[in-house]
Amino acid sequence: MVRMEVAGLSLDKKTRAPILMLKDLAGERMLNIWIGAMEAMAISIFLNQVEVPRPLTHDLMLSSIEELGAQLLGVDIVRVENGTYFAELDVDMGGRRSRIDCRPSDAVALALRAGIPILVSRTVLETTDTATGHSPQPHDPATDGAAQMMRSAQDSQKTLEDSRRVAQVTDPKRDDESLTDLLKKMQPDTKYRM
Numbered sequence: 001m002v003r004m005e006v007a008g009l010s011l012d013k014k015t016r017a018p019i020l021m022l023k024d025l026a027g028e029r030m031l032n033i034w035i036g037a038m039e040a041m042a043i044s045i046f047l048n049q050v051e052v053p054r055p056l057t058h059d060l061m062l063s064s065i066e067e068l069g070a071q072l073l074g075v076d077i078v079r080v081e082n083g084t085y086f087a088e089l090d091v092d093m094g095g096r097r098s099r100i101d102c103r104p105s106d107a108v109a110l111a112l113r114a115g116i117p118i119l120v121s122r123t124v125l126e127t128t129d130t131a132t133g134h135s136p137q138p139h140d141p142a143t144d145g146a147a148q149m150m151r152s153a154q155d156s157q158k159t160l161e162d163s164r165r166v167a168q169v170t171d172p173k174r175d176d177e178s179l180t181d182l183l184k185k186m187q188p189d190t191k192y193r194m
Contacts, residue, residue, distance in 0.1 A: 001076060001119040004031065006047065006108060009040055020105060022118065031077075031120060031128055033085050039105035046112045058109040069094055075107035077120045080127050 007023040007030065018040030022031040035043075042058050044050075055063065065072055070093040077087045087107040089100040111118045 001121060002029065002125060004118050004120050006112065009044055020108060022120065029125055031125060033104050035105035039109060042109040043112065046109065058113055062110055062113050065091065072110060072114045072116055074117045074119060075111045077104045077124055079121065080124050
């Protein structure tokens with residue numbers, strides 16, 4: 001396993017699907033993973049140190065693990081099949097280790113919040129061109145789920161903005177307006193944090 005860190009987030013030029021960019025600690029190997037819009041937002045919120053009034057899903061999951069007396073020790077990206085990456089959470093539950101299947105994007109969002117290592121299998125890195133970070137892409141990027149999620153998020157944002165104009169909502173303290181502001185900041189260019 002090779003320890004990696006988040007190099008940043010980007011958008012696929014064709015599909016506008018978010019890409020999670022990982023690099024090894026020496027900065028010699030890159031791994032790009034196409035992810036969903038919501039997972040990209042969860043990672044971006046942490047990287048950009050955005051304050052949220054209530055716990056988001058990954059915050060809730062991490063606090064639930066801890067409240068149940070378990071500890072998240074690490075996350076491992078273990079394999080890639082047909083452009084889909086697979087990860088596992090390494091959890092200690094009172095001396096008993098357990099591995100839990102999850103998406104790499106969720107694993108990374110949790111690892112960032114917990115301050116734990118992100119490990120990638122050497123086999124996964126060999127599957128990619130580690131000099132450029134070129135990774136296998138989904139078979140049909142135009143219909144890829146991540147791209148559809150990104151388009152859906154953009155459509156939802158436009159609908160929300162149109163609804164506000166019609167209703168003439170002016171209260172700047174509303175939580176949904178804060179989310180709209182965050183989405184505006186992420187699009188069209190996702191923020192980088194190197």
